[in-house]
Amino acid sequence: MVSVAESEERRLTLSTGRSGAPAGADVLVVGFDDQAASLAALRTAADLARRLHADLHVVHGVDLRDYPIDPDSDAEVWEGHAREALEHLRAKVVEALADHPGAWTYHAWTGSPVRLLVSVADEQQALMIVVGTHRHRSLARMMRGSVSRRVARSAHRPVLLVADGQSSR
Numbered sequence: 001m002v003s004v005a006e007s008e009e010r011r012l013t014l015s016t017g018r019s020g021a022p023a024g025a026d027v028l029v030v031g032f033d034d035q036a037a038s039l040a041a042l043r044t045a046a047d048l049a050r051r052l053h054a055d056l057h058v059v060h061g062v063d064l065r066d067y068p069i070d071p072d073s074d075a076e077v078w079e080g081h082a083r084e085a086l087e088h089l090r091a092k093v094v095e096a097l098a099d100h101p102g103a104w105t106y107h108a109w110t111g112s113p114v115r116l117l118v119s120v121a122d123e124q125q126a127l128m129i130v131v132g133t134h135r136h137r138s139l140a141r142m143m144r145g146s147v148s149r150r151v152a153r154s155a156h157r158p159v160l161l162v163a164d165g166q167s168s169r
Contacts, residue, residue: 025103026054027124030131031117031147032093032106033060037132037164039096044162045130046100054127056104058093059120061113062086114150121157128158 030045032038042058049056062082086108093106109116121129133148152159 026052027057027121027126028052028054029057029059029117029121029124029126029129031060031113031129031151032058032089033113034089034092035132035134035164037134037162039092039132040164041130041132041160041162042093042096044160046097046104048130048160049102049104050100052127053102055102055124056097056100057120057124057126058097058104058106059113059117060086060089060106060108061116062108062110113147114154117147117151118154118156121155126157128160129155130160130162132164133161134164 028045028049030042032042045056045058048054090106090108097104107116107120117129117131120126129151131148131151133146148159148161152161
């Protein structure tokens with residue numbers, strides 16, 4: 001089952017996948033964006049969730065990178081492009097988890113990815129947070145800072161870093 005909802009918290013998307021895990025199951029939280037390391041982290045988290053019979057919470061922190069390049073365009077057009085980009089990301093998650101036998105939920109909320117990952121992990125009392133990390137850092141990434149490093153420093157639970165190009169069997 002896949003559903004989409006909006007609330008005053010600016011939860012842009014909340015989609016729930018299959019409900020195969022028992023109620024009260026353990027939880028893994030995984031960060032997701034449009035990078036190769038993120039897809040590797042999602043695959044690794046899905047494999048771990050299957051092995052541990054855990055629910056999976058996929059979290060995307062919506063930021064300016066999800067919006068079109070031209071900030072001067074009409075607000076409705078700008079928001080429409082952002083919705084399309086976010087739907088594309090959600091579709092990638094749905095495709096990646098198509099054969100996943102357990103329960104999973106996709107969250108796309110505005111805000112800091114670090115804060116959202118740590119918050120969802122704390123709310124769900126997650127076993128761990130799984131995030132992708134890049135082997136090579138661009139100048140832009142160095143200026144912005146590493147989400148994976150900030151999650152590792154901020155989280156109140158274990159963090160598994162998955163390198164880009166590395167995925168589970």
